[in-house]
Amino acid sequence: MLNAALRTVILSAADNRQVRRVVSRHGMRLGGSRFVAGETMDDSVRALRELNAKGLYANTTLLGEAVRDEAEARAVADEYIVLVDRLASEGLRANVALKLTHLGLELGEELAYENLRRIVDRGSFIRIDMEQSPFVDATLRLYRRLRDDGVDNVGTVLQAYLYRTEQDLAALLPLQPNLRLVKGAYLEPPAVAYPKKADVDTAYVRLLETMLRAGGYTAIATHDETIIDHAIRFADEHSVPHDTFEFQMLYGVRPQLQLDLAARGYKVLVATPYGPEWYPYLMRRLGERPANALFLLRNLARR
Numbered sequence: 001m002l003n004a005a006l007r008t009v010i011l012s013a014a015d016n017r018q019v020r021r022v023v024s025r026h027g028m029r030l031g032g033s034r035f036v037a038g039e040t041m042d043d044s045v046r047a048l049r050e051l052n053a054k055g056l057y058a059n060t061t062l063l064g065e066a067v068r069d070e071a072e073a074r075a076v077a078d079e080y081i082v083l084v085d086r087l088a089s090e091g092l093r094a095n096v097a098l099k100l101t102h103l104g105l106e107l108g109e110e111l112a113y114e115n116l117r118r119i120v121d122r123g124s125f126i127r128i129d130m131e132q133s134p135f136v137d138a139t140l141r142l143y144r145r146l147r148d149d150g151v152d153n154v155g156t157v158l159q160a161y162l163y164r165t166e167q168d169l170a171a172l173l174p175l176q177p178n179l180r181l182v183k184g185a186y187l188e189p190p191a192v193a194y195p196k197k198a199d200v201d202t203a204y205v206r207l208l209e210t211m212l213r214a215g216g217y218t219a220i221a222t223h224d225e226t227i228i229d230h231a232i233r234f235a236d237e238h239s240v241p242h243d244t245f246e247f248q249m250l251y252g253v254r255p256q257l258q259l260d261l262a263a264r265g266y267k268v269l270v271a272t273p274y275g276p277e278w279y280p281y282l283m284r285r286l287g288e289r290p291a292n293a294l295f296l297l298r299n300l301a302r303r
């Protein structure tokens, strides 16, 4: 209850101009680098290499969300093309996850599709992240359009907090999709998403069981140990092949759990973002766990 209230305060404060100015200037040095690989592609590649050396898989994301114009959206896609080619040429066990608003979705669905298609056509696996609820329809439409065009090296994300997700999942299952299941990171109104964490957790488990049984590929993206243990037990009891699912966690969150699961033989992928526009991403991570915000504030007070 207290955590939910703090989360709302932190996510609302994230939009305050003064908070944004202070955190943007000092946040990386004061603790943000725990969650973000750095500001450049070289920083990202270095972090991915280190994760691979520890037996972990990784994905990377150029941080950033809405773009101002078509040229900016195309420039983002150009950087992603350089990135996917670099991951392939360096032989990294890493793929890319991206946001459609960063590729221009708010300027036009066709623009976002063109940019996405240019990246996907390089041949590497690309995951389309899920953003706020007004973007869910368009995101699922573009995912389906790629699959209808015969593009298979692509996956997307479903959020357990949305009431609609059960139906979205049912509609996607005939495609044998590659889906990442998350609880959901944005502040959504009770009209579209479960306000209570317990309901989100229950929905997560229900969706997860459906996915694991359905025969597509499931990325179990959570740090919730109860759910992770349940997933392992459920997969064993229902003979779900181990090459049809993986665990995913965020860079800097529960690193020991990541290593423990990998040591037990499970595939673990660490989502490792980079880029100069790290502010909204960092604020979402702080909102998920008020202790992270306190950690950053303490560092700020020590200066």
Ligand code: FDA
Pocket (backbone or CB within 6 Å): 128, 129, 130, 131, 157, 159, 182, 183, 184, 185, 186, 221, 222, 223, 224, 225, 248, 249, 250, 253, 254, 270, 271, 284, 285, 286, 288, 289, 292
């Ligand atoms: P929960 O919030 O219940 O946390 C369980 C435990 O994990 C906590 O008790 C704590 O120990 C630890 N923990 C969780 N978050 C932490 C943090 N920030 N710092 C420290 N400890 C933390 N969302 C979305 O809407 N669209 C998306 O595309 C994605 N993509 C995505 C990819 C990957 C790989 C992950 C892991 C997550 C996402 N998310 C996301 C975010 C997701 O929706 C959710 O907000 C976070 O994963 C936190 O929820 P948990 O499932 O970890 O559970």
